[in-house]
Amino acid sequence: MVKFSEISLDVDIPFERVPPGMHVRAFGVDYARIPDSQGGLLYLTKYGWPWRQSLRPGVWFAEGRYHREGQRLRGGTGTVYRLQVSEPGEPRVELVVKVSRFAEYVPLFMPSTLPPNLPPNLAEEAVFNSPFEEFGLIEDMRRSRFGPPELRMLTKRPLAIYSSPRRYKLWQLGRTEGRFHDYDLALQADQKDVDDEERVSLDIERQYIMLFGWVRGENAEDLEIAGELSREEVEELTSRVNDELDQKGFRILDNKPKHFILRRRPDGTLARRKGKLAYVQVDFELLQRTEAYRRHISHYDPSVVLHEESR
Numbered sequence: 181m182v183k184f185s186e187i188s189l190d191v192d193i194p195f196e197r198v199p200p201g202m203h204v205r206a207f208g209v210d211y212a213r214i215p216d217s218q219g220g221l222l223y224l225t226k227y228g229w230p231w232r233q234s235l236r237p238g239v240w241f242a243e244g245r246y247h248r249e250g251q252r253l254r255g256g257t258g259t260v261y262r263l264q265v266s267e268p269g270e271p272r273v274e275l276v277v278k279v280s281r282f283a284e285y286v287p288l289f290m291p292s293t294l295p296p297n298l299p300p301n302l303a304e305e306a307v308f309n310s311p312f313e314e315f316g317l318i319e320d321m322r323r324s325r326f327g328p329p330e331l332r333m334l335t336k337r338p339l340a341i342y343s344s345p346r347r348y349k350l351w352q353l354g355r356t357e358g359r360f361h362d363y364d365l366a367l368q369a370d371q372k373d374v375d376d377e378e379r380v381s382l383d384i385e386r387q388y389i390m391l392f393g394w395v396r397g398e399n400a401e402d403l404e405i406a407g408e409l410s411r412e413e414v415e416e417l418t419s420r421v422n423d424e425l426d427q428k429g430f431r432i433l434d435n436k437p438k439h440f441i442l443r444r445r446p447d448g449t450l451a452r453r454k455g456k457l458a459y460v461q462v463d464f465e466l467l468q469r470t471e472a473y474r475r476h477i478s479h480y481d482p483s484v485v486l487h488e489e490s491r
């Protein structure tokens with residue numbers, strides 16, 4: 181068995197060949213799990229692995245760097261920063277650093293953001309995804325196993341999850357034991373066939389920070405404010421996103437134009453595919469599978485449905 185402490189991030193191996201002592205898997209996503217000298221744990225995905233030198237907590241987390249030097253992304257209700265990292269000898273990487281809000285109370289969101297045709301109790305019962313569930317759902321949506329094969333959902337890239345070593349009181353994190361218990365059960369069910377040393381767990385006293393790739397472009401809300409998209413175009417885009425998510429077997433309870441990033445072509449016009457605005461989605465705290473998709477996957481993985489329906 182390879183000990184974590186013997187593994188340096190300098191190892192020049194492809195992600196698929198990270199040693200067994202380092203490889204873990206949760207909710208269908210593979211990670212390289214790397215402890216740091218402070219007692220934290222960094223979980224790198226295959227998207228984060230090539231950037232591993234820049235994703236080391238010493239680079240973006242230590243001494244509060246992401247909130248000292250990063251740009252706080254305002255307008256949202258969570259704690260989210262944009263940070264550019266350029267380590268000597270490494271390519272520059274633009275990160276989104278987002279503190280997971282799992283097991284916290286979900287602040288009431290506008291009923292208008294709940295996609296139409298959904299029962300209102302979905303909003304009342306909403307819970308934030310835990311970081312591992314969120315990465316699992318994003319990856320499932322990106323892999324796109326359901327719905328029209330030509331329809332692909334573009335998302336920000338999930339690079340890593342960091343379980344920081346500092347311990348907090350529950351009131352500081354806004355968590356309750358009752359809420360945490362449900363997440364823990366879901367993760368335990370997912371990990372039930374995994375050996376102890378490879379098991380992924382959640383610690384109720386620790387903060388979990390997710391790292392994503394920044395998506396270049398402008399969000400649809402800002403484009404409307406700037407007069408570059410009309411109210412009708414933005415409404416049409418929002419309902420198309422809801423519809424496309426549904427076709428692929430997903431929904432986002434607080435789906436809204438600020439979460440859709442649009443790109444420009446070199447001539448300054450907004451990029452389109454087959455005449456329709458191309459968009460990338462960036463907020464998945466409240467991403468869920470639809471009942472139709474849950475039924476579909478329950479044929480080969482009943483545990484997915486079991487724990488999602490217990491929510």
Ligand SMILES: Nc1ncnc2c1ncn2[C@@H]1O[C@H](COP(=O)(O)OP(=O)(O)OP(=O)(O)O)[C@@H](O)[C@H]1O
Pocket residue numbers: 253254255256257258259260276278336392393394395396399434438439441462463465
């Ligand atoms: N990876 C990204 N690339 C580009 N823009 C982003 C990215 N992540 C976030 N943003 C921008 O920052 C805003 C705030 O981020 P995010 O939606 O993750 O925060 P939040 O606190 O969850 O917000 P909300 O209260 O809307 O749920 C987004 O609406 C989006 O416009």
Ligand SMILES: [Mg+2]
Pocket residue numbers: 256258463464465
């Ligand atoms: Mg959000």
